[in-house]
Amino acid sequence: MNNANHFNRRDFIKTAGVVGALLLSNNGFARATKPPLGRVVVVGGGYAGATAAKYLRMWSLGNIEVIVVEPNAQFVSCPLSNLVLGGSKSINDLTFGYDALKANHGIKWVQDTVTAVDANAKKITMLRGELNYDRLIVAPGVDFNYDSLPMLASSEAQQQIPHAWKAGWQTVNLRNQLEAMPDGGVFVMNVPKAPYRCPPGPYERACQVAFYLKNNKPKSKVIVLDANAEIISKKGLFAKVFNETYAGIVDYRPDNAITGVDVASKTVNTEFDKIKADVLNIIPPQRAGKIAQLAHLIEPDYPWCEVDFLTYESKLAKNVHVLGDSVAAGQPKSAHMATSQAKVCANAIVQLMAGLAPDPMPVFANTCYSFVDDKQAMHVANVFRYDANKKLMLSAEGGGVSMSPSEKEGAYAQNWAQNIWADTLT
Template sequence: MNRTFDRRDFLKLGGAAAALAAAGCATTPQTRARVVVIGGGFGGATAAKYIRLWDPAIEVVLVERANLFTSCPISNLVLGGSKTMEDIRHSYDGLRKYGVQIVFDEALAVDAAKRSVRLERGGALSYDRLIVAPGIDFMYDQIAGYDAAMKTGRVLHGWKAGAQTVGLRKQLMQMKDGGVYVLSVPLAPYRCPPGPYERACQVASYFKKAKPRSKVLIVDANPDVTSKGPLFKKAWAELYKGMIEFRGNAKAIGVDPKTNTVKLEVEDVKGDVLNVIPPQRAGDLAVKAGLITANNRWCGVDWLTTESTAVKGVHVLGDATLSAPGMPKSGAMANQQAKICASAVVALLNGRAPNPEPKIANTCYSYVSADEAIHVASVHTWNAQQKTLTTVPGAGGVSSARNALEGSYAWAWAVNIWQDTLG
């Protein structure tokens, strides 16, 4: 709370940070607490909004590299052709009405001792509490030849919605009828457990209409479908008979775009479109900020507050975290974690104890066709014995069967979570 700017600091800073500092000096007392949020995905944007909603006296600065939010949920429907990129791109402007200051810039480094974030263009931003929500980055080195293959544009992951979603859709449209689309799934944990299987459905749905002799081949590093297995398998058998083949225990170790080959531990498979999803870890900034605590991949947090177990005063949200038991890496979960974080940050900055019994609920929908969906739901509550969030026994579950009613709920879910996250 002792954010002070002297003249020398001011001169050292350029662009956004100096402008924010000047605005702060002109309109607010120096004692006003500042929270900096890095990353405007489902976790970061929700935390920024809810802190302002619950305590407008706190200054909140959201640092985000992209001018528009692109949603991973629903992006598989863009691949299938029933939705477009315009449907999944959203403005950050809605956050401004809550008084969130948005800085479009790249966060380069965190100095936890000085409580300062260095930006690529905008100088430095000081904070009283920092929220890091960097999402995932990919461990390309785990798959031989991946980096080079991706740079040629021949092999894509499409696992961050955006340019690669567009690229993958284009490859599917250009593929000949009778072609093979290979989808390689990494070992869990990875972002969005049911995502690959929803993608298989959406691509098959497109093939069924446009290229009925084509095939979807899923090569999965996991022994079996990792989420909603029976529901997906039923959809594959009934809606896309003979089109989708699933091979478990089939981990990708290399790609060769010259021969259209994905090398697995056990065999090689060939395809016309190679959609290889590499293993993942917390986003690069988490690595630079020293927030990684588990397996060189994930950020450990105290789930009572989402504060990092490695760096005091820094909270981590979303897919970058070492998940609590039974907690998927999902946009919905990040939106929910952000509310635990916002409540704790507001309490701590006001000298109060954080909520001693946080509880959140998760619902994730997957479309198995253009209009039918299935869900998985869970409730996560603070467990004082285990000192983490655990799922409430007897609560949650999956759909009894795929249906169009859940399909309409799934679309409304997307519209509503975008609104709850972005204003």
């Protein structure tokens, strides 16, 4: 408790000036020194958490105190990170700081790891202190489930066989291995059983690796072992690119779940095949992030968090909201979905903390681009609308995918990235 109190006093003084300046620049409102509506603690500074923090501050006009707890000092974007493998982006193009977000919106920040959540006491414990909250937002992304692939659970094994499914040094590692691979080598990757983070991501990755190989090591190939019965996102588009643009390079094998891996020899077993790879990239099965697990926000037999889609409040814990990839939404686990959910949640929390009803009919959009080479991209876009009878967000009419990948959409996708980064982080 001492730690938490200490943090509060010290940080409040530091933040008061920022908040004051912010409000003055709005409309010159006089305001109380303490936000009257209470405190929201946000666990996780990814797309969902950072967006929720920003919009809570903006929509409450500074009347809700927001503290983000995030272990990393930097934000690394998963969207566009496959382009690091293709070679048209560097990881340093996708890495950002949190300073602008904090300063622009008077968000308090703790760089720490959450170790426990006590929903009854409305308190979280971190490695270096505790925080009380009025409402908690948990946005931890995905956790890799190594139950079926225990040989990959160690960090040593993940150095040899990267997942590169959380952008950062893992992405750089896989790119380095690809660059070091001899011409004529075999790059083997998998697609885990859906749902997982970013449905089109593995197929985009296959394209990016194939793009690199076609231009640099044309005797090489990419074997894609898909645990699903078919391509699960932008199917016709990816199938055409695999069969035409990357004919002879991409070897796509549906219904081919991985049953085991020999780490030392980079050999992978499926029900049908045993394949020795020169570079092996295993994207493990996924479940709700660790904090969602330790906060008991998932049922024992289900890997994702059930929420009320009007507020994103957990069905298992009062005053605890869950956002982003951890949510059992039945929709793509994408960055745009994470930010759209975050805005519905922030909107609802501002209403609830002001004693008002949340929007009973949320509607939001999702747009997701995939790059097939360094310049051409294609989209899937949908509106999702709350169905009051089913109590679910359902796909509205009229959604769909590109006719074909194009350079024009490649430019749109780059614009998308710049806009979602600025919206999330400034």
